[in-house]
Amino acid sequence: MERNAQLMFKLSPMFIQGGVLFLSDYEGQFYNFNLSSEKLSARQLDFVFCCDSFFLYQETVSDGRICFFSNHKFSLSFSASEDIENISVFFDDENVRVVLFFLDTSLCTEIQWCKDSGKTVKTDNVTATLSPCMIHYRSGLQIDLVKEYACWGEGSANLMFDEILSVSEAGVILSSEAEDDNETLFISSVDQYPVRLSLPFSGVLSASFNGNKNVFYLSGIDSGQQMIAEIDAITGQTLRIGDQKYGSASLLRDGNYTLVYITGSREGILIYNPISGSSQVIVPGILNCPRVYYENEKIKVTSLITSHNPRLNVLFFHGGPESCEWDTPRQPGMINAFRKHEVNYHIINYAGSSGFGRHFRTLTDQNVLNGTLPAISEWINVNLSGTELLLFGGSFGGTVLLELIARQAELQANVEGCILINPLLDMPYHISRVISAGGETEFFRKKFSQSDTEQIVIKRYADTLKTFSGKILLILGRRDEVLTIWPALELIRTLGKAENLTLLIDDGGHSSLSHFPLRSDRIVDFMYQMLSSGRTLSY
Incomplete structure (x- = not known):
């Protein structure tokens, strides 16, 4: 899948002006997509306000600051000092x-x-x-x-x-x-x-x-x-x-x-x-398949079903934990590359996710790990029993993924591999960084118990991965502005020489759009290698 197409899935639309679609990413960067030429380009905007009655933006150009305003009937541009x-x-x-x-x-x-x-x-x-x-x-x-x-x-x-x-x-x-x-x-x-x-x-x-x-x-x-x-x-x-x-x-x-x-x-x-x-x-659409939705008190799952007898099930875990994920999709390059290979995809909104009301978001407060993981394991055992799994998680989603691997004995499915992107590996270290930077820690105190915090540590996850026989892809950004790369480097050092570990370290941040295509390509390569060397698929 071409770079522009992949990036478009990661952007949020704002408004259209003169045949140009204005978009933004998670980091507050702006982009233009020309609806005629279908070209995507970065746009350096200093200020943006848009509502249903008008929009206004300011940008710095070679000869100063320019503002553009439109109320949908009249437009004007002017300079600002x-x-x-x-x-x-x-x-x-x-x-x-x-x-x-x-x-x-x-x-x-x-x-x-x-x-x-x-x-x-x-x-x-x-x-x-x-x-x-x-x-x-x-x-x-x-x-x-x-x-x-x-x-x-x-x-x-x-x-x-x-x-x-x-x-x-x-x-x-x-x-x-x-x-x-x-x-x-x-x-x-x-x-x-x-x-x-x-x-x-x-x-x-x-x-x-x-x-x-x-x-x-x-x-x-x-x-x-x-x-x-x-x-x-x-x-x-x-x-x-x-x-x-x-x-x-x-x-x-x-x-x-x-x-x-x-x-x-x-x-x-x-x-x-x-x-x-x-x-x-x-x-164009990537998959010609139905979406199937399942929910109970502790889990919401949207599944993309390409086959009733899939060769692989990919499970996506979002970060947060107070976030949520829809079928936007997160990894269009992956889905496009394997759209003909009977791979099903499952978007997991676990207990603690936002977007489903206060009760669901706070359901596992002070008991995050033991309150969240059993429901995921139960859903896997009921719906994916006897199948082969690839787990995919970033940030706190990586933590959920590692917790599933730690509880692998409870699963009636085989975890063949996992993909971790800038995972949260050490809660005490992260909280200490927030305190050192003068940040607020009330969220962590309300959300996680002492037991949760003590379990989310590097040594425990290193011990978990040492006994994991599946393949591991670990993607890290040197400029991770949220979690920093240091806990992950300590994890790698503790693991030592692990033949099942593939490592990518780039100059990106926690979820850098600039590095998304390269990371996506590496994910696709990893899946091909995993599937061709195992019993799941042969190419």
Whole structure:
């Protein structure tokens, strides 16, 4: 699979401007994808703000700082002598006002436009009348972008939220973690009362306002996949529910249009227009197979089933642990290389993963290892008994992987190999680094018990791997900014000469996009070597 195609799966869409799709990665780097030439290129942006009503970005070019603004009816570019630090927005009945706060000056730039005509006026060197990082509405509604709360002026109670899904002249859609799912709230621009949306989703991941139809589009989770619904922007009532389910579905704007950015092993990557029904394929689908979803109180699994009698089952474990994984997919190069070889893939969201409500996220607090691993082992024994497994995990997912190997005697399946990318190998060492850097350790104290912490140590995992007969691929980045490479180097030293260990050390970071294609190629090579030397496949 070509480099651009692999990288596209690792990027998140933001908006489209003039036939160019703007995207970002996990590290806050920005990219452009030209929808005509289908070329992907890095873009050095200093500041980006996008919502359903407008977008604004700033970049440094050879002759200074340039800002570009568009409200989907009118666009303007202008120079700035300072870096933009913050932004605030005021939605009035007829106009929208945006205030730009700069890093080294108290004076601001104000951009104001008429909602109907889009006519825009920019005024420099003004004194701010709005506080930074706030969204204001004429109704009195205020949204604090930093502290993440909504209120209606002094004396009103604060409504806390976890994420803003949509900001527009019609109002805001907010997401808050509830006990068994993620609660979605709609606050109209003309009302002071939040409405809890009743949707056929266990959680909403993105939303976008379409002024042409006066509706919101929402993408939400259903059985480990994502689907689209349409709700009325005034009443909040559901108007339509899409009948298609995708690996992932993100909503973005192209002028006045809301588009759906779809990814998945089956779908590839495509941009779909829900009004016209047209779509543009960016990357073709990789697998022609069904997704099968399984869940119970302690585990959620999305499986890509290419065969009912597979020659190999690959299990993906995400990091975190408070993270989650959908079929985006994580390793498109691997799936593409082995799409004809009866390999099934299983995306494991173990207890402690986010995105499924507070209960599931906190279910194993203070008992992470003994609370998480039995459910994974049980699922393997029930669904993959007698098969051959390849375990794949990065960061804390690597820890989960090593814990499974340590409990291999409990498994009724054969672990033929494992792939570890920048794994968490020593919790006490990691916590001491966080403390030395002046960081907060409350998360670790709440999540992990003393027993958990004492078990996640280099010596124990070295002893585990010394008795492991399967093949091991260990990928490390010298510039791992999260965990550092030193515990892994100590693990390698402790293991000594291990004939079943393949090692790749590069100059990348914890999840560097710049090194992803090389790491992906090495993973594919490792799988070919593993399969050709074992009883699983022959080439």
